[in-house]
Amino acid sequence: EDQVTQSPEALRLQEGESSSLNCSYTVSGLRGLFWYRQDPGKGPEFLFTLYSAGEEKEKERLKATLTKKESFLHITAPKPEDSATYLCAVLGSSNTGKLIFGQGTTLQVKP
Amino acid sequence: EAQVTQNPRYLITVTGKKLTVTCSQNMNHEYMSWYRQDPGLGLRQIYYSMNVEVTDKGDVPEGYKVSRKEKRNFPLILESPSPNQTSLYFCASSLSGTEQYFGPGTRLTVT
Numbered sequence: 658e659d660q661v662t663q664s665p666e667a668l669r670l671q672e673g674e675s676s677s678l679n680c681s682y683t684v685s686g687l688r689g690l691f692w693y694r695q696d697p698g699k700g701p702e703f704l705f706t707l708y709s710a711g712e713e714k715e716k717e718r719l720k721a722t723l724t725k726k727e728s729f730l731h732i733t734a735p736k737p738e739d740s741a742t743y744l745c746a747v748l749g750s751s752n753t754g755k756l757i758f759g760q761g762t763t764l765q766v767k768p
Numbered sequence: 769e770a771q772v773t774q775n776p777r778y779l780i781t782v783t784g785k786k787l788t789v790t791c792s793q794n795m796n797h798e799y800m801s802w803y804r805q806d807p808g809l810g811l812r813q814i815y816y817s818m819n820v821e822v823t824d825k826g827d828v829p830e831g832y833k834v835s836r837k838e839k840r841n842f843p844l845i846l847e848s849p850s851p852n853q854t855s856l857y858f859c860a861s862s863l864s865g866t867e868q869y870f871g872p873g874t875r876l877t878v879t
Contacts, residue, residue, distance in 0.1 A: 689866050700772075700858050700870035701811075744811070754799050754818070754865030755826055758811040 659684040659749045663759035670735055670766050678730040678762045686750025690728050692721050693744040695761070701744055702741055735766045770795045772871035774859050780877045781849060789844045789874050791859030797869075799862040801826070801840040802834065804855040805873075811858070817842055818865070849878045 662681045682690065689708055693701035705714040707723040714721045718739065720731040729742055738750055746756040747753045772793045781787055793800065801816040813826030817836040828850075831853055834844040842861075845851060854877050860868040 688851060691867065694872075698873065698875075700872050703867060703869060706867050746811075747864060754801060754816055754862065754868070755813045756803075756811070760808075760810050 659745055659747060659757045661745055661759035663743075663762050665762060667763045668765070670732075670764070672736055672768050673734045674764055675731070675733045675735070677732070678745075678764070680728040680730070680745030681724075681726060681761055682728070682747045682757075683734050683744070684747045684749040684757070688748040688750060690723055691746045691748070691756065692719075692728070692730055693742055693746065695742045697742075704743075715732050720740065732764070735764070737766045737768050740764055761763045770869075772859055772861050772869055774857075774871040774874050776874060776877050777872065780879065782879055783850055784848050787846050787849060787876075789846075789857060789859075789876070791842045791871060792840050792846065793859075793861040793869075794840065795838065795861060795863070795869070797861040797863050798839070799861075799865040799868075800836065801845050801860045801862075801868065802832070802842070803858045803860065804828065805858060806855050814844070814857075837863075849876075851878050854878050 692704040695701045705721040706707045708727045724752040744761045745759045802814040803811045805811045816836040817823045859871040859873045862868040
């Protein structure tokens, strides 16, 4: 069964304190791993797609990496506006287009 | 502006009163999907559609119906809502079922 586990559930950082969020997954035939950002009461906002192990993507202070078993979202020198819930999702080989989501990591960055 | 829109954004209703949540996208995407988000359960797929007149069940379809008569619209229908359908609902669309773009959400309360 396809499964995604994110850790930690919650993370508090001081502004400028770099850290990483983890997404561990098991899926039959990975077609893509996706990172989303979700602000309270809003829809998930697409950040990155990773397709194969070794791939990396960057956007401002965020960098996503992928191995065969997990993905990391590295946050470098975060700012308070980076506070949000970060969701990881995988798309398997089935033809349903169903994203399997993790529970998310809620990040709080204090000034 | 490329977007997915949902209406209404907030809805309070009573058990058994039929309702429809509309979803529309202006990106000419073939794939559309509905998810519900509940605390502790994350995002779960309700129904999806690969193209016009093609729909299928996701993980939690009970109590819901959908239709896809036009490419841009994918309404979610609750024929007889019950309190366990109180949730935050998201519509998503994608060109090919990979990178999915989410709407702003509809918060439904069934009393």
